[in-house]
Amino acid sequence: MRKFFDFLQLAGRSIVHRKMRSWLTVIGVFIGITAVVALISIGLGLEKTIKEQVSGVFGVDNFIIMNENAFGPGAHGGGADQYALDLDLLKSIDGVKVAAALREHNGFVEGGLNAEGKPIQGIYPVMGLSPELMTEFESFTGELKPMPGGRLFEPGDVEVAVLDYEVSQRLGVDVGDTIFVAGDGDAELNLTIIGIMAPPEEEESDSGGGFGMQFSAGSEGDTISVPYETMELLWGLADDVLVTLVRTEPGYDVDDVADRAEDALRERGSDISAVTYTDISEAIGTMTSTISAFLAGIAGISLLVGGVGVMNTMFTSVLERTKEIGVMKAVGAKNSHVWTIFLIESGLMGLVGGIVGTLLGLGLSAVASAFIGRFFDIELIVVASPLLIVVTLLGSFALGAFAGLWPAWRASRLPVVDALRYE
Amino acid sequence: MVTLLKMQGITKEYKLGKTMVRALRGLDMEIASGETVAIMGPSGSGKSTLMHILGALDTPTSGTATIDGADLQRLKESQLVTLRGKKVGFVFQTFNLVQTLSALQNVELPMIFQGVSKSERKRRAKELLGRVGLADRIRHKPTELSGGERQRVAVARALANDPEIILADEPTGNLDTESGSAILALLKELSVNEGKTVILVTHDPEAAEIADRIVKLRDGCVSTGGGSSA
Numbered sequence: 001m002r003k004f005f006d007f008l009q010l011a012g013r014s015i016v017h018r019k020m021r022s023w024l025t026v027i028g029v030f031i032g033i034t035a036v037v038a039l040i041s042i043g044l045g046l047e048k049t050i051k052e053q054v055s056g057v058f059g060v061d062n063f064i065i066m067n068e069n070a071f072g073p074g075a076h077g078g079g080a081d082q083y084a085l086d087l088d089l090l091k092s093i094d095g096v097k098v099a100a101a102l103r104e105h106n107g108f109v110e111g112g113l114n115a116e117g118k119p120i121q122g123i124y125p126v127m128g129l130s131p132e133l134m135t136e137f138e139s140f141t142g143e144l145k146p147m148p149g150g151r152l153f154e155p156g157d158v159e160v161a162v163l164d165y166e167v168s169q170r171l172g173v174d175v176g177d178t179i180f181v182a183g184d185g186d187a188e189l190n191l192t193i194i195g196i197m198a199p200p201e202e203e204e205s206d207s208g209g210g211f212g213m214q215f216s217a218g219s220e221g222d223t224i225s226v227p228y229e230t231m232e233l234l235w236g237l238a239d240d241v242l243v244t245l246v247r248t249e250p251g252y253d254v255d256d257v258a259d260r261a262e263d264a265l266r267e268r269g270s271d272i273s274a275v276t277y278t279d280i281s282e283a284i285g286t287m288t289s290t291i292s293a294f295l296a297g298i299a300g301i302s303l304l305v306g307g308v309g310v311m312n313t314m315f316t317s318v319l320e321r322t323k324e325i326g327v328m329k330a331v332g333a334k335n336s337h338v339w340t341i342f343l344i345e346s347g348l349m350g351l352v353g354g355i356v357g358t359l360l361g362l363g364l365s366a367v368a369s370a371f372i373g374r375f376f377d378i379e380l381i382v383v384a385s386p387l388l389i390v391v392t393l394l395g396s397f398a399l400g401a402f403a404g405l406w407p408a409w410r411a412s413r414l415p416v417v418d419a420l421r422y423e
Numbered sequence: 424m425v426t427l428l429k430m431q432g433i434t435k436e437y438k439l440g441k442t443m444v445r446a447l448r449g450l451d452m453e454i455a456s457g458e459t460v461a462i463m464g465p466s467g468s469g470k471s472t473l474m475h476i477l478g479a480l481d482t483p484t485s486g487t488a489t490i491d492g493a494d495l496q497r498l499k500e501s502q503l504v505t506l507r508g509k510k511v512g513f514v515f516q517t518f519n520l521v522q523t524l525s526a527l528q529n530v531e532l533p534m535i536f537q538g539v540s541k542s543e544r545k546r547r548a549k550e551l552l553g554r555v556g557l558a559d560r561i562r563h564k565p566t567e568l569s570g571g572e573r574q575r576v577a578v579a580r581a582l583a584n585d586p587e588i589i590l591a592d593e594p595t596g597n598l599d600t601e602s603g604s605a606i607l608a609l610l611k612e613l614s615v616n617e618g619k620t621v622i623l624v625t626h627d628p629e630a631a632e633i634a635d636r637i638v639k640l641r642d643g644c645v646s647t648g649g650g651s652s653a
């Protein structure tokens with residue numbers, strides 16, 4: 001160990017002695033390191049930002065039940081996969097505080113009369129909403145606002161409907177009017193319109209649901225919303241659920257409750273999966289780290305070039321110091337000593353490149369995050385991961401040392417007599 | 424006196440390009456501990472090759488070369504290194520100091536490889552530089568020193584691990600007369616006062632004058648003076 005520090009000094013002197021060339025070599029290394037560190041840091045920042053946004057919407061005590069094809073490996077991205085659900089069973093599971101579902105079925109609807117005095121008819125999507133969706137899960141649905149004169153559902157409402165503005169225009173109805181909806185078989189209901197949703201304002205159209213979970217009235221513009229129980233009167237037990245939101249009791253482990261709910265519902269024949277914040281954040285992590293790894297891999301090519309630069313410098317150094325190597329061996333340096341000195345020297349150049357590159361990379365990621373954030377109108381979190389820094393510094397030393405392996409080996413194997421004769 | 428170096432039937436052949444050079448052709452000689460010996464001979468007589476073997480830098484092709492009883496041919500590379508590190512100090516014609524290191528650090532160098540502690544190294548290097556008259560030049564780099572001063576640093580470096588043998592290859596070859604004489608006086612003093620075995624490989628008749636004995640080489644063999652004067 002004592003020798004190591006002496007060798008470190010010897011290697012350091014040799015680097016300093018060849019200032020110009022050493023710096024050029026170090027530049028070759030730190031360009032690559034800068035790119036890799038910046039890209040990974042931006043990736044980490046992006047991941048953290050998305051996760052925080054999601055957790056803001058999602059809340060750590062909630063989970064979502066979706067069709068098993070809609071999330072996780074093999075998901076084909078279609079959010080509209082419907083599934084059967086026994087909401088009462090779900091509500092009875094230990095640890096479930098609130099459960100609210102959303103189901104949708106196309107139905108035959110009759111509204112007001114047209115100019116010729118005939119009823120206006122059409123097939124429209126009818127959505128059944130648990131009232132808790134609006135009272136308990138506002139962070140998912142966004143704030144729903146009916147137009148003046150109307151209201152949303154209240155507990156106890158059954159034969160009522162809330163219409164999107166557009167569909168209300170098409171059916172020629174207003175608050176207080178009734179519409180006729182036909183369900184399965186003989187089931188049919190006359191529903192009193194209690195509210196009409198304001199038409200979506202263009203600018204705010206994507207700000208309500210946080211991350212695209214805006215399944216409320218108003219998103220498509222042609223939806224008729226009814227209380228969840230009303231759907232059962234029309235179409236029977238739920239086999240057309242789009243999404244279910246569940247809040248757990250305080251003190252319960254969300255993942256545990258979600259697992260139990262999933263098992264219980266699957267036993268009833270529901271092809272569902274329960275998605276918790278953990279699942280989502282894992283999915284986000286996988287996605288962002290795949291992207292980061294891909295980008296960093298590309299940046300890694302420049303690291304390879306830097307490594308070759310170190311190797312080139314070291315070969316030159318070995319050649320021009322042949323005589324010095326001979327002298328060191330003549331005064332008692334073993335092959336391993338010479339090898340170590342040269343290896344430290346190339347490793348040091350890598351390490352210095354790593355330090356400069358890490359600092360520049362972190363700076364670059366902060367600047368880039370600010371730009372990206374301004375461009376997409378989000379506040380990107382700047383991450384300086386200690387793990388990344390440590391790994392980068394060790395890695396850059398290793399890169400330099402690795403590039404120096406061959407030259408150092410050549411140096412150590414020089415026969416002392418030949419090395420001394422070298423001019 | 425005790426025989427320190429013993430060469431028996433030494434041959435050394437090496438390839439130079441495509442031709443085989445027979446540098447030493449059955450050389451016999453002995454050097455006793457404490458002797459000052461000058462090895463002389465025309466170019467191509469095998470002086471340098473002999474010096475390499477005497478200094479354990481190289482091993483003979485055949486024959487037996489022993490340094491303080493150790494047979495060079497039986498030693499592994501790492502043992503040869505240890506042997507020369509501890510027993511032999513070299514002084515070269517072209518000084519061969521490490522340019523990036525100061526005089527003090529150059530003298531420290533052989534001690535680094537022997538694992539001597541830093542404080543001990545500094546103390547000894549300063550002492551040695553003082554002894555060769557360079558106490559006020561220890562921070563200077565080789566490029567800031569005159570030829571004579573550089574060679575004195577080299578002598579101090581040769582003494583670093585307190586070796587029994589000082590091997591000097593044309594130590595005055597690159598020096599003016601005055602500096603050369605000073606170096607020779609220094610080497611002689613080491614022999615007389617400290618009992619070092621000093622071996623000079625030289626063309627210089629003046630250098631040979633400090634020797635107890637002159638060994639003359641011709642065509643890879645000893646022509647005169649091979650036996651120990653002991």
